[in-house]
Amino acid sequence: MRITKRAATVALLTAATVALTGCSAAGGSTDSADAACEPAEGKVDLTFTSWIPGIEEVVDVWNEANPDIQVAVQTGPNGNGGTYANFFNQLEAGNAPDLGQIEYDALPNFRVQDGLVNLASCDGVMDAKDDFVDWTWGQVSFNEDDAAYAIPQDSGPMAMFYRADLFEANGIAIPTTWEEYALAAEQVRATGAYITNFSQSDINQFAGLVWQAGGTWFGNDGTDWTVNLTDDTSIKVADYWQDLIDRDLVSTQPAWTTEWDNAYNTGAAWTWNSAAWGANSIASGAPDTAGKWAVAQSPQWEAGDEASGNWGGSSTAVFTGSEHPYEAAQFALWLNSSSESLTMLNEAANLYPAAKAGLDLPVLKEGVEFYGNQPIYDEFAAASGQVSSDFVWGPTMTQTYNDVSDGFKAAVSGNGTLAEALTTGQSATIDALKAQSIPVKE
Amino acid sequence: MSALTETPVVARPSRRVTRRTENAPKGPKESPLSRVGAMTVMLVFTLYFLIPIWWLFIAGTKSSSQFTSTNPLWFADFNLFANIGNLVAYRDGVFLKWMLNSALYAGAGALLATLFAAMCGYALAKYRFPGRELLFNIVLGGVLVPATALALPLFLIFSQVSLTNTFWAVFLPSLVSPFGVYLTRIFASASVPDELIEAARLDGAGEVRTFFTVSVKLMFPALVTVFLFQFVAIWNNFFLPLIMLRDETLFPVTLGLYAWNSQVNQIPELRGYVLIGALLSIIPLIILFLLLQRFWRNGLSAGSVK
Incomplete structure (x- = not known):
């Protein structure tokens, strides 16, 4: 037991050191005027x-x-x-x-x-x-x-990776709007699988979805920062996914784990709204599904829109x-x-x-074998051109990610909602900005 | 890590057994119930510590496609050697370089740290001089300060003298072992008799010669312990190299594998390398423990008979 206790102490002190590092870094300011x-x-x-x-x-x-x-x-x-x-x-x-x-x-x-x-x-x-x-x-x-x-x-322009074979075999149309996506989710669930997995830890993926919906999380007017985690667009996106989670239409496994890979490898999850670099993640995580995937533009909030998000x-x-x-x-x-x-x-x-x-x-420009020889990067090139220039990141993203992620983890296990997690993240971020003496407008 | 944590497991039940025999004046007979109980506790803890290693070994033998799709605790196709071959070939054998770096940091570092700790502990135990207790208490305080807490101040100091991102940035701090000083002092006062030192002096040996020819031999079990602890500490040290080093060719294996692991999301093939690399990186520790535990056991019993 002594060792465990000591390990705990070490861990605590390490955390303290990290916190101190943050402070000392915040204190440093040099003249950047060149x-x-x-x-x-x-x-x-x-x-x-x-x-x-x-x-x-x-x-x-x-x-x-x-x-x-x-x-x-x-x-x-x-x-x-x-x-x-x-x-x-x-x-x-x-x-x-x-x-x-x-x-x-x-x-x-x-x-x-x-x-x-x-x-x-x-x-x-x-x-x-x-x-x-x-x-x-x-x-x-x-x-x-x-x-x-x-x-x-x-x-990392985002698009939708999907199991072309499963959608076709089950006669489910490829969703082009989020509304259709939710309907498709019901049909997929009826076969026993999930349409996708909602990641509780990839907050930047969620930010990409908000980005696509036309939202932005931060703003800066030259002097003051504004924090917008809870504006209408973000809440709309959060409520949409909360609904899918509530109805058990998406799985909520921790992403990037063996189980998660396995869900894609065995056809238990059918789509992934991810970035261009994600093409290789599927290919390596779900090797048994080679040739069965395809890429389409992200579902849109309004039919006929052409908007994409970015992740990474x-x-x-x-x-x-x-x-x-x-x-x-x-x-x-x-x-x-x-x-x-x-x-x-x-x-x-x-x-x-x-x-x-x-x-x-x-x-x-080449066709990719894993995706049935579809030239998938053409889709990402189109997506890249549809990403809005308005999305702004904040100065304390590590903290924001952590706070929102804590809320998301609680939400997927039934405590609170995604929207509440954003509210918590909003106030925690404002506090963090104030603590670092970064001017922030509330 | 694993090696370090394993020791108390072995130690705990045996301590319990001795205590029980002391309390039972009738003889060495034990009730079968307590024996089964002790064995169960040992078994549970052994499994607790061995299963992750078993998992790592199994994972190391699998190809990347079978890694996710087969039973994590049992073999699929045996690809261990192919995996090792790929790892060693990746990026011109940078992994081997990391292993060598770790061996150098830990081997040379632990050796010198043991020497310094032995000299220091011996001096504190055997010489009387003003401020001795104060000095010892300061060293004792040093035992309580985790190395991680010192990494950032060290970085700023090393920056002043432009030694960051060099071999010395990791090597020099590894030479300090307050715990070693503490242990050798206690051990020296218990196992090196003053009479023996006196005799050596009378025979005309200088202080340094007395230390190396007489005292070191008597303190050897403690020195092995210090060496082992320090070796494991340096081998597992991660935060200091993380802060100090930027040049890949200077990395120890812990930092190198961590850097790879942080890339797994974008470059999935690295996962296989991290797994097999982690497996290979614990082998030196296991070998070292098996080789040196003989000396160690001697040392633990040496003081108890008296």
């Missing part, structure tokens, strides 16, 4: 932290072609797994890398801490604006003119304190818009590009 973005004389060495496996080979290609701008790759776990905390520690200690990978939903956090360099004055950056899908540029510029706090890297995606940012923002920006542009780099990133890590030209890469 006067000019000028090329340096002579050879420049840059460091770049990214958690994409295989990105070293891509960077090697750049290093080969650019002897004067040499980039060294550093790596680690994914952002929320520790690399963001490391970035904040490094900014505090003054030894942050020149460039780092940051997901869209974490950018505001780094912006609020003055961790990002505005690259707008760097040669070629603003010219590249039109090379990227509009909404991805909106994410890195915070929809401000003359701003580019990062270069978009990849994106990251950008390449330049950190405050980098001595060579010009060279860093050139590298980031090449990394995220050259077809050579995008092809390699797609092959190594299934990244779905944020650059418009990237959507037409030959590898993304």
Whole structure:
């Protein structure tokens, strides 16, 4: 028993340390105002932290072609797994890398801490604006003119993966609206299966559904933040899924587990509203269903609409304190818009590009065997063009995710509702912003 | 981890048995009921600790498609060696590099930490000097501070001297073992007689020579314990490397596997590598425990006879 007790103490203290880390990171503020973005004389060495496996080979290609701008790759776990905390520690200690990978939903956090360099004055950056899908540029510029706090890297436009064979065999029409989706859910349930699984932990997936419905969770008028987790659109989406959960029309297993994989592998779940990068998750989690899946556009709230959400995606940012923002920006542009780099990133890590030209890469035009040779990425390319530019992330997304997720977990086990979870998340987020002295309008 | 937690399981029931024999003056006979009870408790705990390892082993032998679709506690097609081959080949054998790093951090780190702890504990036990108790109490306080709590301050300090993201950033903090100092001090005062040190001095041995030729040998069981604890602690240390290291070629195996595991959602094939990698990464600990537990047992009994 002694060991267990000690383990508990250690865990507690660890939690305290993490909390302290948050505080110390919040305390750090450095001047991000960059006067000019000028090329340096002579050879420049840059460091770049990214958690994409295989990105070293891509960077090697750049290093080969650019002897004067040499980039060294550093790596680690994914952002929320520790690399963001490391970035904040490094900014505090003054030894942050020149460039780092940051997901869209974490950018505001780094912006609020003055961790990002505005690259707008760097040669070629603003010219590249039109090379990227509009909404991805909106994410890195915070929809401000003359701003580019990062270069978009990849994106996760959402569509609907579905079991084409099962829908056909049971004579159920492929739903094109959420209303039809709910009706189809009843028919699927009548066969003993579920139409999909509602994930209690993937709050960014739920955010993608709200995004598609035209909502946004945050706003910033230049000084004050607003928190909108409970606006009409979010509540509409929450109530819709709550209804499906209440009627036992969707399963509520924890996502990304063996049971979850197995549900897809055995045909116990028929659809998944997910992002472009999810194509590989199904292929590997449900190998027995090869050839039976297909991809269609997400169901719409109004028949005839064409709207999509986004789930995931990251950008390449330049950190405050980098001595060579010009060279860093050139590298980031090449990394995220050259077809050579995008092809390699797609092959190594299934990244779905944020650059418009990237959507037409030959590898993304081919039929995919697992999906009955359907050229599924055409669907995602169309979806990418339908994602709204208006969705804004907040500066404390890790906390928001955790609070909402706690509420969702309770809701799926019958305590409270999804809408109530959003209400709790709303007030917890406002408290968190206030605690970090971030101006917030209520 | 597993190795560390297993020890109290073995220790607990045996302690109970000795206590019972003390209380029963009639003789060593036990009631069958208590024997069955003790065995049941042991069995339950053994299963509790072994089943996850069994699961890991089984998972390691399966191909990725059979991993989700077959019984998690029993074999499907036996692919263990193919899996190991794939893991070792992945990204030019970076996993092997991680294993070597872990072995170096833990092996060399534990060896030096044991040496320093032994010298320190020995000095505290055998020399009288002002502030000795204060020093010892400070060290004792150090036992209570978990290494995780020190990781961030260490990062800021190492940043000042530009040593982050180097071998030393993980190695140097591993050399400190307050628990080792505590244990060796207690053990030295109990098992190294002052008379023996006196005799060595009379024979003309210097203090250093006395320490290495006489005292170290007497303290050996304690040193093995310190070494084992420190080795396991460094091998399992995760938070410090996470904060300190950015260069993949410096990672210990724990951090490397964690980094992979954080990618599983987007790059599903990594899951197989994480599983088989986790299985391989506990083997050195098991081997070490099997090799060294002989010394350890000697040590535990050494003090008790007196």
